[in-house]
Amino acid sequence: MAWTKKILRVNLTDGVIQAEPLNMEWAQQYxxxxxxxxxxxxxxxxxxxxxxxxxxxFIMATGPLTGTMASTGGRYSCITKSPLTGAIACSNSGGFFxxxxxxxxxxxxxxxxxxxxxxYLYVExxxxxxxxxxxxxxxxxxxxxxxxxxxxxxPQIRIACIGRAAESGNxxxxxxxxxxxxxxxxGVGTVLASKNVKAVALRGTRGVGNLKxxxxxxNATFEHKQVLAANAVTGAGLPTYGTQVxxxxxxxxxxxxxxxxxxxxxxxxxxxxxxxxxxxxxxDGKKNLTRNGGCFGCTIACGRISTVDRTHFxxxxxxxxxxxxxxLEYEAAWxxxxxxxxxxLDALTYVNFLCNEDxxxxxxxxxxxxxxxxxxxxxxxxxxxTGGIELKFGSAEALVQITELTARGEGFGKEIGLGSxxxxxxxxxxxxxxxxxxxxxxxxxxxxxxxxxxxxxxSNRGACHLRSYxxxxxxxxxxxxxxxxxxxGKPELVIAFQDATAAVDSSGxxxxxxxxxxxxxxxPQIDAACEGDWSVEKCAEVGAxxxxxxxxxxxxxxxxxxxDTLPKRLLKDAANVGPAEGKVCDLDAMLPKYYELRGxxxxxxxxxxxxxxxxxxx
Amino acid sequence: xxxxxxxxxxxxxxxxxxxxxxxxxIEVPESISLNELIDRFQIPRxxxxxxxxxxxxxxDRDRDQPFALKPKDAVAIWPPVAGG
Numbered sequence: 001m002a003w004t005k006k007i008l009r010v011n012l013t014d015g016v017i018q019a020e021p022l023n024m025e026w027a028q029q030y031x032x033x034x035x036x037x038x039x040x041x042x043x044x045x046x047x048x049x050x051x052x053x054x055x056x057x058f059i060m061a062t063g064p065l066t067g068t069m070a071s072t073g074g075r076y077s078c079i080t081k082s083p084l085t086g087a088i089a090c091s092n093s094g095g096f097f098x099x100x101x102x103x104x105x106x107x108x109x110x111x112x113x114x115x116x117x118x119x120y121l122y123v124e125x126x127x128x129x130x131x132x133x134x135x136x137x138x139x140x141x142x143x144x145x146x147x148x149x150x151x152x153x154x155p156q157i158r159i160a161c162i163g164r165a166a167e168s169g170n171x172x173x174x175x176x177x178x179x180x181x182x183x184x185x186x187g188v189g190t191v192l193a194s195k196n197v198k199a200v201a202l203r204g205t206r207g208v209g210n211l212k213x214x215x216x217x218x219n220a221t222f223e224h225k226q227v228l229a230a231n232a233v234t235g236a237g238l239p240t241y242g243t244q245v246x247x248x249x250x251x252x253x254x255x256x257x258x259x260x261x262x263x264x265x266x267x268x269x270x271x272x273x274x275x276x277x278x279x280x281x282x283x284d285g286k287k288n289l290t291r292n293g294g295c296f297g298c299t300i301a302c303g304r305i306s307t308v309d310r311t312h313f314x315x316x317x318x319x320x321x322x323x324x325x326x327x328l329e330y331e332a333a334w335x336x337x338x339x340x341x342x343x344x345l346d347a348l349t350y351v352n353f354l355c356n357e358d359x360x361x362x363x364x365x366x367x368x369x370x371x372x373x374x375x376x377x378x379x380x381x382x383x384x385x386t387g388g389i390e391l392k393f394g395s396a397e398a399l400v401q402i403t404e405l406t407a408r409g410e411g412f413g414k415e416i417g418l419g420s421x422x423x424x425x426x427x428x429x430x431x432x433x434x435x436x437x438x439x440x441x442x443x444x445x446x447x448x449x450x451x452x453x454x455x456x457x458x459s460n461r462g463a464c465h466l467r468s469y470x471x472x473x474x475x476x477x478x479x480x481x482x483x484x485x486x487x488x489g490k491p492e493l494v495i496a497f498q499d500a501t502a503a504v505d506s507s508g509x510x511x512x513x514x515x516x517x518x519x520x521x522x523x524p525q526i527d528a529a530c531e532g533d534w535s536v537e538k539c540a541e542v543g544a545x546x547x548x549x550x551x552x553x554x555x556x557x558x559x560x561x562x563x564d565t566l567p568k569r570l571l572k573d574a575a576n577v578g579p580a581e582g583k584v585c586d587l588d589a590m591l592p593k594y595y596e597l598r599g600x601x602x603x604x605x606x607x608x609x610x611x612x613x614x615x616x617x618x
Numbered sequence: 619x620x621x622x623x624x625x626x627x628x629x630x631x632x633x634x635x636x637x638x639x640x641x642x643x644i645e646v647p648e649s650i651s652l653n654e655l656i657d658r659f660q661i662p663r664x665x666x667x668x669x670x671x672x673x674x675x676x677x678d679r680d681r682d683q684p685f686a687l688k689p690k691d692a693v694a695i696w697p698p699v700a701g702g
Contacts, residue, residue, distance in 0.1 A: 232698035243701030252694045254673045270639045330701045515700040579673040
């Protein structure tokens with residue numbers, strides 16, 4: 001079974017908290033976490049509501065394998081309507097919070113309405129209550145975490161909370177759990193702030209049982225952990241270098257978006273790479289990287305724990321930042337580095353700390369700063385707008401200054417908090433926003449990796465690499481190598497990745513397992529844990545159903561096929577160097593076939609046959 | 619002729635001493651194959667997973683025959699890695 005079969009429903013408006021049974025019919029169709037919570041959102045929320053109104057709901061959801069002995073089984077997701085995109089938001093995080101929620105006995109927590117005053121939700125197994133948080137409002141994630149632990153005198157409480165960025169209305173604010181793991185994308189933290197909820201704090205002591213066949217589950221998880229351990233990527237590459245090993249790969253490939261995606265190679269890439277994090281610093285001989293770290297139950301441990309050089313200008317007078325904290329992952333390092341033209345590893349590490357401390361999505365933040373830098377260099381923004389900051393590409397000082405302001409929601413940082421799309425529109429240069437559906441791009445230029453262009457254009461949550469990571473195939477050769485510069489076969493590839501990813505995101509497992517595992521490895525673990533028949537085919541079908549349901553939510557929200565596009569810069573301006581020199585992203589060569597394979601009309605709407613095939617709600 | 623050899627992740631240890639930023643300028647004969655280059659630097663072949671010449675991927679089957687390298691070409695090699 002693995003599901004606890006229980007939902008905690010919290011009405012914030014009137015303070016009523018109730019337990020209710022999980023809809024097991026839906027669980028068979030949508031599995032858990034991303035898929036199942038989307039089904040609840042579709043049922044309970046009008047997709048056209050204002051994302052920051054009390055009518056929107058905020059769901060924290062685990063998967064059936066969350067909190068079990070399966071490797072990486074510590075994931076949870078935040079599902080809601082996004083204030084950044086107006087589309088569905090589903091943001092996934094690791095750490096220990098998800099497993100704690102499951103150990104407390106809950107598959108999901110649904111927050112609805114709006115509290116009249118700031119509160120935090122405290123859950124201890126079956127007991128749950130709302131606690132005033134007036135004293136926590138205005139505090140950072142890190143300070144809030146410390147205060148709640150002190151208040152309850154329990155170091156084992158796991159906390160997910162928002163920082164000052166979300167409180168200030170920043171549209172890409174994250175929910176941060178366990179100090180430096182984040183449900184980062186699409187402004188899920190902003191929705192929590194709109195409900196006057198500062199944090200969710202959990203203590204679970206029950207363990208996770210309810211397994212369909214415990215012995216088979218134990219054997220299956222053991223067998224597939226061996227696969228992870230023996231694989232060169234999950235057994236050695238990721239623990240040693242983390243995701244940051246990609247910095248030099250993608251740069252060499254000529255697909256590293258640089259200076260607001262004007263260029264595709266960054267001359268300073270090596271200085272901010274995974275390899276550079278292993279090099280001793282000149283000042284104290286220490287490396288940026290202290291050690292790797294793992295989330296609950298993870299046998300990969302790709303996380304980075306880093307320090308900033310104490311003599312660096314960003315922290316020399318701030319001893320509170322001299323210790324170890326969450327280090328740079330590739331996407332964050334790219335957005336804060338190459339996309340802003342900054343090649344200062346210590347500055348990037350400090351800025352990354354601030355993103356964790358006050359709950360900023362570093363991808364959207366860095367990409368919005370990059371757009372602002374282009375506006376500044378074009379003379380559209382001046383120091384009169386920025387409060388005196390010389391917001392030039394390559395300036396580590398400017399990056400540090402604007403991060404401190406954005407984290408606190410002050411000065412020009414409030415403007416950055418609009419996100420790239422609204423910022424560029426406000427200043428009359430919408431074409432400088434590198435976004436899809438209002439969400440900023442991650443770290444792969446689709447002129448050099450064509451499949452990622454289709455991935456971004458069709459992603460249900462706006463530009464995102466984690467909806468179908470075709471980089472795996474097009475660049476890294478996992479599971480098979482495909483040519484990144486061609487469009488043939490990419491619609492099929494993108495759909496296969498989208499569906500498999502939706503299934504994995506609904507299981508409680510981490511998508512990084514798929515560098516070694518396919519559904520052939522994952523389905524037997526789900527099947528041993530969960531009632532019903534969970535074959536590879538059923539998992540793939542569930543993934544496809546989830547994709548269609550998310551699309552349906554977006555179409556009802558008012559999005560159309562016209563939103564499945566890319567910025568003109570990527571469609572019209574050819575790459576200037578590297579293997580993709582002279583190429584644009586040829587989206588038109590991929591999108592019609594993609595629609596056809598998805599069972600959509602030529603303008604991207606679900607057909608009645610498709611709705612019927614997947615049993616979507618009417 | 620002189621080319622640039624770039625070895626990343628833990629392959630960086632196989633570069634000549636005093637190499638910086640995971641790269642070194644090296645002399646190679648014009649007729650060298652990529653596998654000969656890989657062997658010369660004692661890179662276990664299964665660890666030469668991702669091989670790019672000037673950013674373009676070269677698959678396994680094309681690594682045995684003489685590769686038409688030109689002066690100043692960049693050969694970059696990674697073991698199996700991933701991220702995201």
